[in-house]
Amino acid sequence: MNPIQVRDVTVGEGIPKIIVPLMGATEKELLEEITYIEELKPDLLEWRADFFQRVADFSVVEQILRLLREKLPAIPLIFTFRTEQEGGNCPMHVEDYFNLLNVVLDSNKVDLIDMELLTDESMLQQTIDHAKQQGVKIILSNHEFSHTPAKETLLFRLQKMVSLGADISKIAVMPQSVKDLLTLLDVTQEAKKSECPLITMAMGKLGLLSRLSGEVFGSAATFAAGKQASAPGQISVAELRKALQIIHQHS
Structure with a gap:
């Protein structure tokens, strides 16, 4: 993969970068x-931003x-509005979604x-x-909260994310078995040969290994909890x- 530079952070080399979400519903x-x-x-x-109560008011979003x-x-800073169909917190019509972006x-x-x-x-x-x-920079993403696709x-x-112009490609799945976790890790080590850095993760308790082992398998960043x-x-x-x-020290 070809690393990308975002301010002083290089995504795609060395220890996977830690991303923390801001989840507040209000400005306070x-x-x-x-x-x-x-x-x-x-x-x-x-x-x-899908957790922010006034996200439909674009002037407030700008503030x-x-x-x-x-x-x-x-x-x-990454801006994300996760849609309802991919596990987000707020319904939004597709045209409004792209207007917001x-x-x-x-x-x-x-x-x-x-x-x-x-x-x-x-x-x-x-x-x-x-x-x-x-x-x-563009993160193209896909989230499956009920299963792990083939x-x-x-x-x-x-x-497809790479072909559309992603700077970072991202996949998150919900494993129902250790086999699902292994599927994601296999996909990660194979896809790391692509042009852009990728982020992959399996969610839930079964998926913890995927959040820790990015440097081994090829995931360039991982998410950690902030206040929630x-x-x-x-x-x-x-x-x-x-x-x-x-x-990192032992790999």
């Missing part, structure tokens, strides 16, 4: 989270982005933007082109960092 909660997370020193920060950039000027891109306040692969392909491609014009399906989706987890199976930043360092 977000400010409290920023203070808490700043002490954790994550590599990247993700604003999960929050300015606030985040002011409070944390150096840390790379384009407002965020025009704000010039984010370093990376998460877009879901399995959506309207025409609007997705237009928004990818817009992100590239704005110099914002290896061939996962590889096809990752390859954004997906099943996330552990604390301190626990995750310690495990990643041990694996």
